Amino acid sequence: MADGNSIETPGSVGNGDFIIGPDYKIDPDLTDRGRPKGKSFEFSLRLADSKIFRGDDSTLDATKPVRVQRKIFVYVPAAYKDGTKAPVLVTLDGPSRLDLVKHALDNLTGSTDPDRSLPAFIVVAVENGGNDGKGSERGLEYDTMSDRFARFINDEVLSAVLTNAEIKTAYPRIAFTENPLGKAVMGCSSGGAAALTMGWFRPDLFRRLITYSGTFVDQQDDDASEEAKYPLGAWEYHSSMKLIESTDKKPLRIFTHVSENDNRANDPEETYHNWVMANERTAKALHAKGYDYRYVFSRASKHCDANVFEQTLADTLVWMWRGYIPE
Template sequence: MRIILSSAPLRTLTHKVVAPVLSGLVLCLATVDAAGQDGSAAPAESTPEHLVGDGNFEIGPDYSTDPDLTDQGNPKGKSFEFKMPLAESKIFRGDDSTLDPKKKVRVARRIFVYIPAAYEDGTEAPVLVVHDGPARFDLVRNALDNLTISQDTKRQLPPFIAVAVENGGDDSYGSQRGLEYDTMSDRLARFIDEEVLPAVVEHPDVLAAYPNIAITDDPDGRAVMGCSSGGAAALTMGWFRPDLFRRLITYSGTFVDQQDSDAAEEADFPLGAWEYHSGQKLIENSDKKPLRIFTHVSENDLRNQDPADTYHNWVMANYRTAEALAAKGYDYRFVFSKGTRHCDKKVFKQTLADTLVWAWQGYR
């Protein structure tokens, strides 16, 4: 059985009802009967049922790995890895005045690139940027190997180039990672567009294998994926620069107040990413943007018992974000995973193929 939340508006959560987070929501139950239509129980399956369509979904508490995220022996693409020294960046040099000197900053960040076998040199490829590289890059590679050649037209992926970008170091307030991911600005979008993607297509090793490689400038062909603050960063990249990135994937998104209090952006967005759904309610109060947005939160995600006035309840933040996206009429999908924790790998292993297929839906 799969439980699907109805399209009715999500109830705003308070800290008193976060624990049984679905207790007050309207649910409709869809029973999947593999044996027929007689209402008998479906036989146990070793693989999860695919999630299809927009809206709100609940999964778990039992999980398994989607075969499309495993190595099935299909033709492999080519992998590359190189480093980008922070000191050579014009945007994230590692010397920002908001950084805590006690928190380490990387000298150089690693860039991981995977070009699938289905990519044809000389074509303008779509691209997926993955934050906190090489996080979950193994699953992305397997999805590309399997689904770019899928015979199921409803379950195909375009041969996008995957680029996993390592963060600048450390975490939370005063860190380089926090500066890159939790700041409400277009800086990260510009960094990826102006520095990282050109470095990929100009790298000697990449050019040796693909002399005519190109990445599309079409924002509809550019996706971003991340977890935690990397998830918030994915939304922020699209929100501030929908002319650059429009397909956004966020797991356990940090839509809470993680922005440095001394950041220049604090004057405009004092509650950081909490402003998307609460405070200024940016999603509700802004014109609808041309974005396709996947969001997820775990039942036992970070600070799930905190009251709203802490601005730090991940479950509350993600429910409110989904509610705002639904009310505004966005193309969105929201997944609530039972019995799981922050950025839980078993959620990725069950859902990432479905998420990628959904995220790229409508791309030509």
């Protein structure tokens, strides 16, 4: 049985730096190929009922609306057996690319090719708390350098999935693995930064991290208490602080990506907001520290580009789950 101390042997296949584009086409494994389908569910959580993100933090900008409720989308693949402790993929800004992830699961959980298969993980797509940038609930959740969002997802969202009446009716013995090697997170933009931050601060909870067009820039709220330790927010992962390189290596598997036309800063004073530079430096820091990482630079593409997801997401998921030992 796998546990948090299990030794995986994923090897180095697929690790390193890659360039794709400028032409793109959808991966057939991200389309409906007629395979057995799983079950989809949707429910909502009131922010006011949360003990972690109530939507009333003092750092919030009153002009940036906060959601009253956040939607939670769940997909249980056909290959999942009720009572099994399932691995889980949490995706941010839900539903986001849930349609593509569903197709990947449908097509690849039954694959007989060990180099092109996925475990039967359950997907939990979580809507953000509202708006964007500094002073927003989404920014508070995603851009803050702390373990707060990891705790929210683990303690409140995943627990809510397991106790949801509709889901329990369909799967009376549904369960998630407690093994952090079986818990992955995927996000784009600030959601990508949140994915890395969740694993960085709580590798005991999440260890497989996927970030597209990651916001590894200075977007943490200026009033955040975390500014005292991380004054440049997620920029500190690769800044002169060298957070990644100066910290003991963590048991994380990390995918990062940036688009050629992701937000670039031409003004020297805006250096701390240069997405391309930030992602290139993050990848170099991961390489220097010896992480299992995969970095993709996509030509002729934009921020969180759908073409990039449609071409790469199946490969990304297969690489991310390499070496996973199911319970």
